[in-house]
Amino acid sequence: MSAFSILTRGLALFMLAVFIFAPQLFAFAFEPLTANNAPAIYNQGSLLSLTLSHLRIVVGATLASTVVAVALGIFVTRPAGLDFLPLSRSLVNVGQTFPPIAVLAIAVPLVGFGEKPTFIALFLYGLLPIFENTLSGLTQVSPLTLEAAKGMGMSPRQRLFQIELPLALPVILTGIRLSVIISLGTATIGSTVAAKGLGEVIIAGLQSNNVAFILQGGLVVALLAVLIHDGLSVAERAVARRLGRPADETT
Amino acid sequence: MIEIEHLTRRYGSTVVVDDVSLRVEEGAIAVVVGTSGAGKSTLLRMINRLVEPSAGRVLIDGQDTRTVPEDELRHRIGYVIQGYGLFPHRTVAENIATVPRLLGWGSKRIAARVNELLDLFQLDPAEFARKFPHQLSGGQQQRVGVARALAARPALLLMDEPFGALDAVIRAKAQEDLLAIQRRLGTTIVLVTHDMNEAFQLGDRIAVMDQARLLQYATPTELLTRPAEDFVERLVGTVERPFRLLSLTGVQAALEPGGAEGEPIALSDNLQNALSQLVWSGRESLPVADPNGVIVGRISVGGILAHGRPPA
């Protein structure tokens, strides 16, 4: 990583942190955007607590999706689950044609407003990329490698934990990253169903016609997503390197 | 010693290996040759039970392999495949340590064994132990593959086209190295190949398979001089036959008393190489020297040629 990119990342992180902890410091920048003496900085809740609940729901849902999706991915690639493999592949394909908002909206009448429908939408939608990547990670392990492992007397369990999962790990991590990014976006929309999160700032801006709110909400959400994406990519490359793979070019 | 008794494998109505019996003596190399699809690999994979036999059994030192749990059996048998199947996420040292780790060896013992093997295969531990497979050349990967198979000192080594992925020059060297190491360790080897030259170079005995059946299992010389079927005769090559026979015979066999002019031939060499030198030098005969350089006699074209055909 070049000194320049470390510097930009550090700076972006610093700005984001300062803005979240003390948004009033930036009031001067947003004032020109307001009209009729409207507040320049979001005043119906602290940005810090909104950010934290936003992150909490994303992390919680992603953890749940990861556990379930990886377990399912392992199941359908074992001999006992092979019958489910073709269908699960097409389900992932079909599932991705469901817009996250639709999942969110359909969950509301079932479980009511608040964090629950958001969590459900995040969990369900987050399953897809992780499951898909777990599948492709596990199925792309070279048959030669597995043959060698079997020939040396590794049990199915040892093959799974010592060979297949470590080799699939970078691909699974990519799936988790995709899932986190989608979840960050869906959680933002979750504010329309009254989940606490950063979307609140943007929605409030839209409702009260306050461009300053829209802009600061958008900036915080965007910066947060970009930084998280970036951090996860770096982590992925580090894992890939530790596993003896030349670092892949990011796409 | 391994004894294969009436081994058969069927997939549905297709018979892939048909009632094959053979015995490999302790410390010997048995090479299984045949065209692709002849059932060689399946035969090999039934020895470590990667394929379960439909009928028949395999005894290793008198013990029926079916009485040993699969994985335990495989821990005791080295296995090398074409392409090697090195674990891409593990270093060379970790790859070699695979079976010892499965067996629960202590880390010091494992480290010592890994270094010993790296030395044996002429890979400097300081340089190679921490490398990953993708950082190795094809020849180095092959050596790591064999070293990994030998890590837990198996008495038996199964090799399926172990040199198939190497180019000609490196392959010859790898074959020589394998022979040297095998002589040193006394490991019994069953090796599958479709390359006749490889079979003649490595095999103490050669098993010829065709269409699931074992046609002949004999020493290289016997295979050349008394082929059991037309197919065997064609497979060993009617054109190469005399030269293969000469390459299997030592200079000693055609040694004549007396002396001759020219560059001496080593007593330890084979008749094919001796003939080659005679042809190249344009002489009828050349002197023969023992390892100390002492001339012990001579060798002539006529004397050599008598060994290039089956005994009458």
Added chain:
Amino acid sequence: MRPLRSGLPLDPLGSVIAILIGVALLAAPFVTYRANRIVSGEGRMLAEALPVLVAAAVFAVAFGAGLAAALIRNPLARLAAALVGLAAIFPAVGLSAVFLTPSGNSFARISPSVGFWLLTLSFALLAADSLTRLRLGPWARLAALATAFGAVALLLLSGAWDGLSILKEYATRSDSFWREARQHLFLALGSLAAACLVGLPLGMLCHRVRALRAGILQALNVIQTIPSIALFGLLMVPLGTLAAASPLAAGLGIRGIGAAPALLALFLYSLLPIVANTVLGLNQVPAVVVDAARGMGLSARQRLVQIEIPLSLPIILAGIRIVLVQNLGLATVAALIGGGGFGTFVFQGIGQSAIDLVLLGAIPTVALSFAAAIILDAATELAKGSA
């Protein structure tokens, strides 16, 4: 090798589907009855929801299909079972609405309930699994899609579902439904077209000029990462300023809220898949082929048009598929900033807690994305075949 099975040869997936069908039939309400649009409803089991004989027939058909799923392995037979099942429950749910609505009552609402959805899911799973195993070619898949849409259209046009709550929602806003449908397509397809116009040349440029590649792809990657609402919001500000400053821009319909920021955001999101896949597609054209073409005297332009583009078409189409499915979904969010589209109904529905209104927006969106995915997958495969 399959392990030997003892006893009845049960198909594992089929058994799961059969259990789902059993639960749907025996333990879940088939439809929900509500006295009016807003109040919460009460479930009606299959036996209560339909005339006795019809209920018995639907039960028998669904039960039979479940048995077939568990016992029969032939994919064609399983597909037939799934289709018969769907053909039984789809009209039945419409009939149930007529049966349960007291005559002359225009407030009562009947909507499909858990049982119906579970049955639909079961049969759809069974059909999807059979279709996957049949490995249909691209034309056959397109025909299957057309048949499915034709069948649903027939049900809608025949009026068989008119008694259902969701169609009552439609009836009261049929004008705005088609207006939002056009708007939704305009947002998704317009942004796609613009992204193709810009993205394809940009991709070719990135392929030619290595120095540009990393920078451009990284920038597009960052855009792709920004959540949709945030990007919509961020674009509203400069567009709003532009509209305020320039009457010309405002005259062209460029405003801070509405379709303009949505269209621009969707366009920006679309660029990454198109540019990245164009680069990928051009990169995977074998160098020897290009070399041979050069050796035969094809100019750079001829090589591009006759060799490189046709050979990379499948990958480029795969990029377009990603974009189209993504845009059809994201266009729903545009409603939040006044951009219209099916999202209008979704967000109205959320606001009024009216699930039927949500579904009125969500179902067409899903159907469109689904159709787009199948059509473009088929096109990709056809392009692969001809390339």
